[in-house]
Amino acid sequence: MAIRHPERIDRLIAASVAYDMEGMQPDFIAFLPQLTPELFVGTPFEEEWRKLAPDPEGYPAVVEKLIALEFEPMAWGEDVAEIEAPVLIIAGDADTATLEHTVEMFRLLGGGVMGDLGKPLPASRLAILPGTSHTAVIGQAELLHSLIEPFLEGETPKGMFD
Numbered sequence: 001m002a003i004r005h006p007e008r009i010d011r012l013i014a015a016s017v018a019y020d021m022e023g024m025q026p027d028f029i030a031f032l033p034q035l036t037p038e039l040f041v042g043t044p045f046e047e048e049w050r051k052l053a054p055d056p057e058g059y060p061a062v063v064e065k066l067i068a069l070e071f072e073p074m075a076w077g078e079d080v081a082e083i084e085a086p087v088l089i090i091a092g093d094a095d096t097a098t099l100e101h102t103v104e105m106f107r108l109l110g111g112g113v114m115g116d117l118g119k120p121l122p123a124s125r126l127a128i129l130p131g132t133s134h135t136a137v138i139g140q141a142e143l144l145h146s147l148i149e150p151f152l153e154g155e156t157p158k159g160m161f162d
Contacts, residue, residue, distance in 0.1 A: 002087070003079045012083070013148055015090040016097070016134050019076040019108070023101025032070055037063045044139075081108040086123035088151040090144065092132030099128065116159045125151060 002009045018024055040046055040063045050056040087109050091102045106112055109124035127147045129137060137144075150157075 002083045002085055003076065006084060009083075009085040011152060012085050012087045013090065013151065014087055015144075016092065016095050016137050017089070017105075018097040018101055019074065019080045019105055020101070021074050023097050023104070025096055025098055028096045035067045035070060037067065045135075077108060080105060083109060086125070086151070088125045088127065088148065090127045090129065090137060090147065092129045092134060092137050094131070094133045095137070096134045102126070102128070121156055 002012050021029070037060055040059075046059055049059045049062065053059070053062075089102060089106055089109075091097065091099070093099065095102070103112065103126070106124065106126040110122040111124045111126055113119075113122060115121050129140060129143065132140065
């Protein structure tokens with residue numbers, strides 16, 4: 001949405017994302033051929049889908065689409081650099097994308113600069129959750145809320161020289 005329809009985006013929260021397959025963990029790339037719908041049966045993801053989805057029986061079709069997406073080409077660095085809306089990137093320190101890739105995405109969005117020198121901080125933010133894998137990010141609602149709410153409200157923590 002932020003790339004194709006920027007006029008519809010005021011702020012963006014991107015959790016456990018990548019902009020290029022080159023930034024994915026080697027173990028994840030090696031695992032991709034083993035992805036099957038059966039791996040998702042009986043998972044908390046299925047349980048929540050069946051509770052919340054308008055079509056609880058549509059779960060297998062959604063899983064098929066999610067698996068197909070993993071094999072779509074992805075090299076959006078130039079597009080990411082053009083996003084004007086503030087972005088909150090949230091990743092686990094053991095996520096599918098490498099930490100280096102996540103930091104590079106933050107830099108493409110104007111982040112990674114020195115604060116505390118009287119200049120405004122970049123609009124985008126980066127949060128790395130400790131001890132957190134790709135699928136564990138969504139299980140930390142309280143922590144996510146503490147990061148997301150101030151971002152959506154446009155609040156920026158004040159530094160010593162602000």
